[in-house]
Every structure is written in C-alpha cells, then in structure tokens.
Amino acid sequence: MIAPFFVACALLSSTAAVLDDAVTPPMGWRSWNCMLNDISQIRIEQQIDAIVAHIGGDNVSLASLGYNRIGIDGGWVCSGPASDEPCVCGGVNGSYHNSAGNPVISSARFPNMSALAAHAHVKGVRLDWYGNSCNCAKQEWQMWGKASANGGNVASDVATLTSIGFDGIKVDGCGPAHDIAAWVRALAAADGRPLLLENCGDNTDGQKTGPWTWSVPRPQDVSGDGPCGFHMYRVSTDIAPQFVSTMYNLQQMIPFLPHSRPSCWAYPDMLQVGNARLSDTEARTHFAAWCITSSPLVLGHDLTDAASTARATLIVSNTRAIAINQAWYNRSAGYVLWTSLELFNASAEAGARGNRMHTVTLPKEQVWAKVLTATETAILAINLWNQTAHNGIAVDLTVLPGIVGAARLTDVWSGASRVVHAATFRTAVLPPHASDFFVVSPA
Numbered sequence: 001m002i003a004p005f006f007v008a009c010a011l012l013s014s015t016a017a018v019l020d021d022a023v024t025p026p027m028g029w030r031s032w033n034c035m036l037n038d039i040s041q042i043r044i045e046q047q048i049d050a051i052v053a054h055i056g057g058d059n060v061s062l063a064s065l066g067y068n069r070i071g072i073d074g075g076w077v078c079s080g081p082a083s084d085e086p087c088v089c090g091g092v093n094g095s096y097h098n099s100a101g102n103p104v105i106s107s108a109r110f111p112n113m114s115a116l117a118a119h120a121h122v123k124g125v126r127l128d129w130y131g132n133s134c135n136c137a138k139q140e141w142q143m144w145g146k147a148s149a150n151g152g153n154v155a156s157d158v159a160t161l162t163s164i165g166f167d168g169i170k171v172d173g174c175g176p177a178h179d180i181a182a183w184v185r186a187l188a189a190a191d192g193r194p195l196l197l198e199n200c201g202d203n204t205d206g207q208k209t210g211p212w213t214w215s216v217p218r219p220q221d222v223s224g225d226g227p228c229g230f231h232m233y234r235v236s237t238d239i240a241p242q243f244v245s246t247m248y249n250l251q252q253m254i255p256f257l258p259h260s261r262p263s264c265w266a267y268p269d270m271l272q273v274g275n276a277r278l279s280d281t282e283a284r285t286h287f288a289a290w291c292i293t294s295s296p297l298v299l300g301h302d303l304t305d306a307a308s309t310a311r312a313t314l315i316v317s318n319t320r321a322i323a324i325n326q327a328w329y330n331r332s333a334g335y336v337l338w339t340s341l342e343l344f345n346a347s348a349e350a351g352a353r354g355n356r357m358h359t360v361t362l363p364k365e366q367v368w369a370k371v372l373t374a375t376e377t378a379i380l381a382i383n384l385w386n387q388t389a390h391n392g393i394a395v396d397l398t399v400l401p402g403i404v405g406a407a408r409l410t411d412v413w414s415g416a417s418r419v420v421h422a423a424t425f426r427t428a429v430l431p432p433h434a435s436d437f438f439v440v441s442p443a
Contacts, residue, residue: 005323005376005439021194022231023262024326026296028069028128029062030170033241033270033300033352034308037075037135040082040109041116044072050303052123055313063125065317066326067299069196070120071128071170074135076113079106087135094139101144101153103131103160117165126167131157131183132202134174145176152177158186162193171230173201173214184229198267199230219255228264232296239269240349240356241277243433246286247384248348248360253293253334260294260333267296274301274312277354284413285382285435287315291325292370292380292437294333300352320412321437324370324378332371337379338395340365344385365393375402376441378412383430390429397422397440406443419443 029051031039048070052063075082079090089096091104098104105113120127132152133140145151154177161169171183180202187195201214203221216235222228235256236249249268256266271290273283290297299316301308315321340363350356364385370378377400381393397407397420407422427436 005327005372005441021227021263022196022265024328025265025294026069026196026232027066027298027322028071028126029067029299029303030071030073030128030270031075032073033239033272033275034302034305035073035075036352037078037085037087038082039072039075041111041113043082044070045116045119047303048120048123048125048127050309051125055317060317062299062303062313062317063123065319066322067297067316068124069126069128069168069298071130071168071298073130073170074133074172076105076110076130077103077133077135078109079104080108082109089136089139091136091139091143093143094136095143096133096136096140097144097153097156101156103153103157114164121165126196127165128168128170128196128198129161129164129166130170130172131161132172132175132177134172137174140175152179154179154182154186158183158190161195162191166195167193168196168198168231170198170200171202173203173212178202178204178212180230196232197230199233201234216252219259222256222264222266223259225261226263231263232265232267234269235266236268238351238356239272240351240354241272241275242349242354243278243282243286244346244348244360244362245350245354246272246278246282246289247362247382250289250293251362253295254336257293257333257335261331262328265294265296266333268293270298270300271316272300273315274299274308276308276311279433280311280315281431282433283311283315284437285433288321288380288412288435288437289368289382291321292334292368292378294325294328294370297322297325318413320410320415320439324372324412324439327370327372329371329373334368334370336366337369337399338367339363365389367393367395369400371401372439376439377401377403378437378439380435380437381427381430382435383432386432388429388431389427392427392429393436394424394426397425400440402442403440404442408441408443409438410441412437412439 077096
C-alpha cells in the first residue's frame with residue numbers, strides 16, 4: 001500500500017516547478033561549492049545543459065524534477081582568466097564597480113552575459129546572479145562604503161541584473177551594499193518580472209548603524225505571516241564537504257523553523273551531496289535533513305562530472321524526498337521531535353574548501369518531523385555520532401497526528417511499507433551517520 005501523500009505527489013517528476021515567488025522551497029544549482037571563483041561563461045553554460053539533460057527514463061531531468069535554477073557565484077567579478085587566483089577586480093580602485101557605480105563583469109570570463117541568460121531561458125532554466133560580493137570587499141568598502149550607514153550600488157546592480165535578464169540574485173553580506181531592505185525595494189521596482197532574492201548574511205544583527213558585517217537574521221526579524229521581502233535566507237556559516245559541518249548547519253535551523261514559510265524560507269546553505277568526501281550514507285542523511293526542514297535544495301556538485309553526478313542523482317532525484325521538501329501543510333516547515341541528552345564534541349569544518357575549523361557540540365541522536373497532511377508525518381531519525389546505534393532509535397509514533405495503535409511506515413528511499421506498533425517503534429540498527437527516513441500514516 002502506498003501512503004496517500006505519495007499518491008498525491010506521484011506526478012511530481014513531470015509537473016514540478018519552482019515558482020518565482022517561492023511558494024515552495026526553491027530548487028536549483030550554484031557554482032560556489034564545486035568551482036569557487038573558477039567560473040566562466042562556458043562552464044556555466046555546460047551546467048545549464050547538464051541540468052536539463054536526461055538522467056533516466058521517461059525524459060526525466062534534474063530540471064523537470066524542480067532543479068530549474070542555475071546560480072552564478074562570486075567569480076564573475078574577477079578580471080583574470082577563470083583559473084586565475086587570487087581574484088583581482090576590474091573596477092575603479094580595485095573595486096568591482098566603475099566610476100559611475102556600475103558593476104564590471106569580467107569580459108575574459110563572461111564575454112556576453114546576456115547571451116548566457118538567453119541560453120538558460122531557451123532551455124527553460126532560470127539564471128541567478130550574485131551581489132555584494134566577498135571578493136574585493138575591502139576595496140568596495142573603501143570606494144563605496146559609508147562610515148555609519150549603508151553604501152554600495154544597489155540601484156545600478158539591480159538595473160544591470162534586469163537588463164541582462166537574470167531571474168534572481170543572492171546578496172552576500174561582505175560588501176557595503178549591506179541593506180537587504182534596499183535590495184527588496186530595488187527589486188520590487190524593477191522591470192515587473194518576478195525576481196528571486198536570497199539574503200546571504202546581509203543583515204544588521206539588530207544594530208541601527210554600520211558598517212555591518214556578515215550575520216544571519218534574528219528569528220524575530222523573519223517572524224510573522226506571508227512574505228518577508230527576501231525569499232530565502234541563510235541561517236548558518238558556510239557549509240563544508242564534511243558530515244559534521246552539515247549536521248552543525250542543520251542545528252542552526254531550529255530557532256528559525258517556526259518562522260520558515262512560503263516566500264520566506266530558512267536555509268542552512270547549499271548541498272554537498274555528490275562531494276566525494278561524503279559517503280553515500282552521509283549524503284543521504286544530509287539530503288533528507290534538508291528535505292524534512294523545508295530547506296531550499298541547491299545542488300553544489302559539478303553536473304558535468306560523471307562520477308559525482310551519478311552518486312548525487314541516486315539521492316537528489318528521489319521524488320518522495322522532494323515531495324516532502326516541497327509540501328506545506330498547517331504551517332509545518334519541520335521540527336525536532338526528540339533529541340538525545342547525550343552530547344559529543346567534534347571538529348567542524350566551514351567553507352567550501354573546508355579550511356576553517358571550529359569545535360561544535362552535537363546530540364548523538366536526533367529525530368526530526370514534518371507534518372504532511374492531517375494524518376501523515378515525515379520522520380527522520382539520525383545517528384549523528386561516529387559509533388553504531390546498535391539498538392536503533394526509539395520513536396513514539398502515537399504523538400503524531402492521526403496515529404493510534406498501529407502505524408504504517410513508508411520508506412522514503414525504497415517506497416516499501418510495513419505496519420508497526422506505534423507506541424513501541426524502534427528503528428533498525430543505525431551505523432555511524434546513518435538515518436531512517438519514512439512517512440507515518442494510519443495502518
């Protein structure tokens with residue numbers, strides 16, 4: 001028997017689409033995790049072609065599953081060739097804006113950005129940009145910052161974005177264009193097309209005067225109902241290709257999940273699924289955690305690399321997992337159902353290179369939940385520790401809506417179902433970093 005929720009979502013692979021107003025968590029790909037600054041028009045065009053390429057039968061592609069956004073990250077400001085490091089910006093006094101305040105796009109890397117946007121649109125893909133860059137941020141502050149308030153060139157950046165034909169922008173928190181409200185206003189007054197806005201640390205942290213540094217919003221800054229101006233917002237440090245990093249970032253979602261909602265999604269950074277440093281077990285847990293917390297699903301592996309794409313596709317193409325991510329019922333973006341009181345310390349990496357370290361404290365075991373319908377709930381039980389959970393993880397299913405006595409469990413990865421006693425359920429043995437991902441419904 002198939003859970004009714006999955007029956008309702010059975011056509012996901014042929015109908016999924018990311019709405020420009022982000023009614024559901026946005027899905028797509030961004031360049032930073034796998035390319036850093038080493039990007040070019042050719043490389044991004046290859047990713048566009050790869051995301052619409054068939055990955056299996058029935059003409060299924062990553063784009064048709066919902067991953068239909070491609071994001072260009074920071075390297076567009078670097079004036080040298082794509083492999084050139086460090087990044088040197090081509091604007092006035094080492095900034096990435098010219099004397100008129102217009103952004104200077106590297107002609108060596110992107111000879112015709114408008115043509116790239118047109119290529120994406122022909123393929124049915126949305127192309128997103130990146131602003132308030134961390135590249136050349138010091139020069140930007142010196143040239144365009146203000147001593148006690150916001151600077152930058154928000155209006156000219158948005159004018160360039162719309163003239164090229166971009167469909168959205170990720171605004172970082174490094175440069176002087178540090179006023180997310182100004183970006184919201186500028187995009188709202190743009191050319192009438194719906195444009196996606198990601199707030200990546202462009203917050204004031206409650207301070208009334210600047211200059212400000214990179215920071216996540218406070219939960220009270222994103223509370224309320226309806227849109228919050230930006231469509232998705234970072235709640236964590238930069239993710240690294242390490243399991244501990246993914247689980248640390250996951251914990252940062254906890255205070256924001258009561259406020260995460262359509263057009264205002266909390267986001268613990270891009271996915272590291274497909275990165276060789278994560279085992280398949282770790283990658284499944286990582287992806288399931290992003291799904292059950294309604295996080296935007298932004299791929300970060302090189303879509304043209306056969307090995308990483310093959311590994312990632314087995315996980316990120318699971319339509320049951322995607323359906324859980326995209327579901328929105330009764331204001332439930334996900335929550336912690338139970339967390340172990342036994343804790344452990346671990347060294348967490350940060351950043352795409354994994355070159356920043358900090359010590360974190362994590363629970364050994366944790367159970368997450370997301371309500372899908374009046375009688376169905378997704379459950380993710382995780383063994384975060386580096387030792388096997390030989391007794392599994394106990395989950396009292398009777399606390400879930402609509403569950404009394406027996407319960408039917410539908411495995412998200414395989415689709416197999418079984419009936420269990422709801423009050424005494426315990427997962428199977430969970431090896432280190434493994435998880436059990438299933439939907440609970442009445443038996």
